[in-house]
Amino acid sequence: MSHKFVLFLALCLSSFLISAQNSADYPQDYLSPAFHAGRRDAFKAAMSDKGVAIFFASQVRVRNDDVDYQYAQNKNFYYFTGLHEPNAVLVMFKRPVTLLNQTGTEFIFVQKRDPYKELWTGKILGEAGVKLKYQIQHVFANDEFTPNTLDLSTVDSVYSLYRDEAIFTKYKRRLDPLARMANVVDSSIVSLKKPLASRFTIQILSSLRGIKQPEEIALMRKASQISSLGHREVMKAIHPGMKEYQAQAIMEYHFKASGSEYPGYPSIVGASENACVLHYTTNLKQVNAGDLLLSDCAAEYHGYTADVTRTIPANGRFSPEQKLIYDLVLKAQDAGIAMCKTGIPHDRVDAAAREVIYTGLVGLGIVSSKQDARQYFPHGTSHHVGLDVHDLGPRTLAPGVIVTVEPGIYIPAGSNCDKKWWNIGVRIEDDILITATGNENLSAGSPRSTAEIEKLIKERSRFE
Ligand SMILES: [Mn+2]
Incomplete structure (x- = not known):
């Protein structure tokens, strides 16, 4: 065959390939x-x-x-x-x-x-x-x-x-x-x-990557919606006796069934003491009545990943201590989200959430001073998210920037506080798009308040 003919064949084949994939x-x-x-x-x-x-x-x-x-x-x-x-x-x-x-x-x-x-x-x-x-x-x-x-x-x-x-x-x-x-x-x-x-x-x-273009925002919105769906379905299915990996399977089933290529990072699904391990990915324990289940899981869609965490009670109701800690983390998250505005330095998000948590932990008598509070909230509150789960981005918030807001409180057994707080680990994490006029919570599709979570857990699931 002549060189030109081979080239012609290759062109035919590749246009066929392109049109096939455009179907x-x-x-x-x-x-x-x-x-x-x-x-x-x-x-x-x-x-x-x-x-x-x-x-x-x-x-x-x-x-x-x-x-x-x-x-x-x-x-x-x-x-x-x-x-x-x-x-x-x-x-x-x-x-x-x-x-x-x-x-x-x-x-x-x-x-x-x-x-x-x-x-x-x-x-x-x-x-x-x-x-x-x-x-x-x-x-x-x-x-x-x-x-x-x-x-x-x-x-x-x-x-x-x-x-x-x-x-x-x-x-x-x-x-x-x-x-x-x-x-x-x-x-x-x-x-x-x-x-x-x-x-x-x-x-x-x-x-460049820190300011998401409209086409990227559409994919981030999709990744966040799929992730929120997974979290909602885990809430509906959770019950004492379920294994951490079964909750993970329900989560990832909904990611894949919605067209996500894979999770954006290894799924973290930890009950009770495992909720206190920041990057726990073993996911093998049974979830028992009285446990909190912390799921830090998100879908990647066409290259873009969300980063979403929810913490839910295995038996459908937060205990009084769990609710006090949960509401404190939620208040800190709201304070962080309130800082997500154009022109605000990114580190103000962490400062705002941290102040709420440190003050709250002193108020609950878990620590005697703010200096002692860091042990229960050892990580940062916010990072850019996009192509990478810990994405590149500018130091000052601007329209098109997407950051997480994810305060947490983790009190492992043996901590120097009243035993009633032990094994409570709570993190709440959402993906916040900065707009010209304020912000938009892209992962708002799964509930954050204790009342809404308890209500959703009551709904039936075909995965129970
Ligand atoms: Mn994160």
Whole structure:
């Protein structure tokens, strides 16, 4: 077959592939090519005149033997491209350059089509498919990414995080294709003594990723709604005798059944003393009458994750002590949410919630002074959330910023206070979108007040 004919066949096949995936049989609510192009333009605008930005896809990683982990794309690479394949690298310049006889500011090197590989692991878009689907200026096969292609001699600054991304070199006894490309960048930077602007790269990414665009807000809204649904269904199903992992299963069933690819982070589902362990993910204990069940679980949807925590009584009613602690955490959360306004420094959210909790713990006689209160509230109240569960974002709140507000009180058995407080662990966490006029609680779909939670627990569930 002639070279032209092969190219023609490849083009036919990739347009078929694109149209097949554009059918109603597949989700259609992904970020648009125009969104990713806009993000690339914004990054380029923030670079130095002779700068180059280099962002790698995530590597395929071995789980054990010949089984890989489920592939999850690198979030920065995804933000700028939308591509969900490994073995690719995006290169951006501020001013047009010529690479491989093509002049422009954006070049992506992707894996080639390979019928044998595709038989095992599914379609690869290839150069023509990526060009058609993502509209990046110039698309090449990744074996063209060589020291000659990537001439950094005229570059004054390299914007990249590849050294922080722990790229390993061997994959199933051979050099990983992505590691080979990272080596190309690394040897070029070392031999030409070019400065690697890692810190400035993170600063630019924070300023961009921290302000969510309308298309991102739509996906965050969806991730939060799915997460809220999971929490509601756990409330309806909870009963003494249920295992922590069964509550987790109900939660994650609703995530997956709603189109979420996977939880945004390992689900934390802890009863009683396990509610006092901040990142408990063992989830094996039985939930008994009188226990509080703390679930810190959220869905990821098309790359964006929510981060939601609810704490509920296993037998349907908060005990008087549990209610006192719960209401104090809720009051602290409301104080934190009240700070979520345009122009307010982000750390004021933590300060407001912390003041309520410290004062309240003194008031309840659990500690004698505010200085002693930190042991029961040992973590921060708020972080950015988006592509990453602990996302990059600006220090001052602005429209489009999304932060969590998540105060908590944890009193493990053996604490230096009245035994009636022991094994109470409460955290309430919501995802708050800052708007021009105030804020919006994206995860308000699952109840926060003790009365509403007790009411919902009374509803029947088909998972009981
Ligand atoms: Mn969180």
